[in-house]
Amino acid sequence: MDMAAATDRSLLALDWRADFPAIPDGWAYLDSAATAQKPKAVIDAITRGYAETYATVHRGVYQRSAEMTVAFEASRGRVARFIGAGSPEEIVFVRGATEGINLVAQSWGRDNLRPGDRVLLSTLEHHSNIVPWQLAGAEIDVVPLTEDHRIDLDAMAAMIRPEHKLIALAHVSNVLGSVLDARGAADIAHSVGAKLLLDGCQAVPRMPVDVGALDCDFYVFSGHKLYGPTGIGVLWARAGILEAMPPWQGGGAMIDKVTFEQTTFAAPPARFEAGTPHVVGVIGLHAAIDYVEEIGLPAIAAHEAALVRATRDSLSSLNSVRLFGPDDSAGIVSFAVEGVHPHDVGTILDESKVAIRAGHHCAQPLMAALGVDATARASFGVYNGRQDIDALVRGIERVTRIFG
Numbered sequence: 001m002d003m004a005a006a007t008d009r010s011l012l013a014l015d016w017r018a019d020f021p022a023i024p025d026g027w028a029y030l031d032s033a034a035t036a037q038k039p040k041a042v043i044d045a046i047t048r049g050y051a052e053t054y055a056t057v058h059r060g061v062y063q064r065s066a067e068m069t070v071a072f073e074a075s076r077g078r079v080a081r082f083i084g085a086g087s088p089e090e091i092v093f094v095r096g097a098t099e100g101i102n103l104v105a106q107s108w109g110r111d112n113l114r115p116g117d118r119v120l121l122s123t124l125e126h127h128s129n130i131v132p133w134q135l136a137g138a139e140i141d142v143v144p145l146t147e148d149h150r151i152d153l154d155a156m157a158a159m160i161r162p163e164h165k166l167i168a169l170a171h172v173s174n175v176l177g178s179v180l181d182a183r184g185a186a187d188i189a190h191s192v193g194a195k196l197l198l199d200g201c202q203a204v205p206r207m208p209v210d211v212g213a214l215d216c217d218f219y220v221f222s223g224h225k226l227y228g229p230t231g232i233g234v235l236w237a238r239a240g241i242l243e244a245m246p247p248w249q250g251g252g253a254m255i256d257k258v259t260f261e262q263t264t265f266a267a268p269p270a271r272f273e274a275g276t277p278h279v280v281g282v283i284g285l286h287a288a289i290d291y292v293e294e295i296g297l298p299a300i301a302a303h304e305a306a307l308v309r310a311t312r313d314s315l316s317s318l319n320s321v322r323l324f325g326p327d328d329s330a331g332i333v334s335f336a337v338e339g340v341h342p343h344d345v346g347t348i349l350d351e352s353k354v355a356i357r358a359g360h361h362c363a364q365p366l367m368a369a370l371g372v373d374a375t376a377r378a379s380f381g382v383y384n385g386r387q388d389i390d391a392l393v394r395g396i397e398r399v400t401r402i403f404g
């Protein structure tokens with residue numbers, strides 16, 4: 001027997017759907033790149049956080065608050081281990097990747113981007129890794145893509161100049177699923193003394209991430225794409241970088257001493273966590289990391305790779321379908337059906353209980369580079385299996401029948 005095919009089949013049969021109460025039988029949820037469904041373990045942790053153990057953190061003198069503080073800080077340690085951070089103090093809790101990038105742009109950018117300095121992005125970036133740099137007043141250069149829709153590191157190496165103070169790139173594209181050679185990008189950045197920021201939103205749910213091995217300087221991700229709650233995310237930065245960064249939002253929890261004349265600030269990470277944090281979100285994120293690590297990120301990566309292969313194989317056999325992105329995309333397949341707007345594809349698929357995303361995916365410059373307004377996108381999670389791909393393919397066959 002062909003071993004690769006056998007492995008594929010066993011992986012396609014492996015799914016964790018029963019852990020997800022919000023996915024009814026017969027519904028193909030193929031929009032995990034937008035947000036992942038929540039396993040019962042995460043829902044239970046959130047419920048316990050509000051129903052049994054709830055209190056504020058860091059300020060209470062009573063026991064419940066002290067215990068919640070311990071749980072909150074344990075989550076910070078869990079995140080640090082999850083991504084290979086040097087210490088829990090390198091983990092800043094934010095609302096999501098968007099806020100993490102804005103924090104770096106407003107705080108690090110304010111201190112480090114002088115007139116004439118430049119930031120290097122790529123064609124495939126999410127708006128949340130474009131607009132914050134524009135708001136920070138940075139001059140932006142854009143690395144093109146290769147023919148198979150990866151960030152072109154050869155082009156990047158040719159473009160990089162000492163004026164580039166930062167390179168900011170998606171670790172995995174939310175539209176194309178292209179996986180960045182992050183270590184290669186770090187080497188290029190560091191060759192001119194620039195920092196590398198990786199937007200890990202689409203990477204952490206689907207592959208092992210070790211920020212030390214990647215040799216990046218900043219890493220951001222959102223909890224809700226990692227099977228955790230919305231409203232919680234992570235910014236990691238090297239300790240020395242965080243220590244040198246000024247605060248970006250002022251308020252409670254981020255100070256050392258306040259007078260009307262002068263305020264001194266807390267050390268990181270508290271310096272960047274003004275206000276009452278999303279206590280239960282942090283607890284839920286801990287549960288989400290426990291959940292994915294129990295399955296194992298290598299197993300999740302292999303599972304999604306098999307789903308992507310099967311999807312690309314099936315869709316490429318349909319004459320009407322054009323596929324985007326590289327063959328080995330991570331958990332995400334964008335496509336177009338000839339002569340049918342992606343919104344119509346999405347609407348007709350919904351009638352067959354197949355949920356995909358259709359639109360520009362917050363990547364309008366990428367759409368322009370691909371020469372389209374929008375794409376249809378199927379993206380996978382641990383709960384998907386062969387049956388979801390079959391439903392997608394049957395749904396697209398129906399689309400082509402309807403549109404002749």
Ligand SMILES: Cc1ncc(COP(=O)(O)O)c(C=O)c1O
Nearest residue numbers: 096097098126128174199201222
């Ligand atoms: C690659 C990428 N970066 C950033 C974001 C923004 O994430 P959030 O809206 O959770 O802040 C997303 C979400 O779609 C994404 O896919």
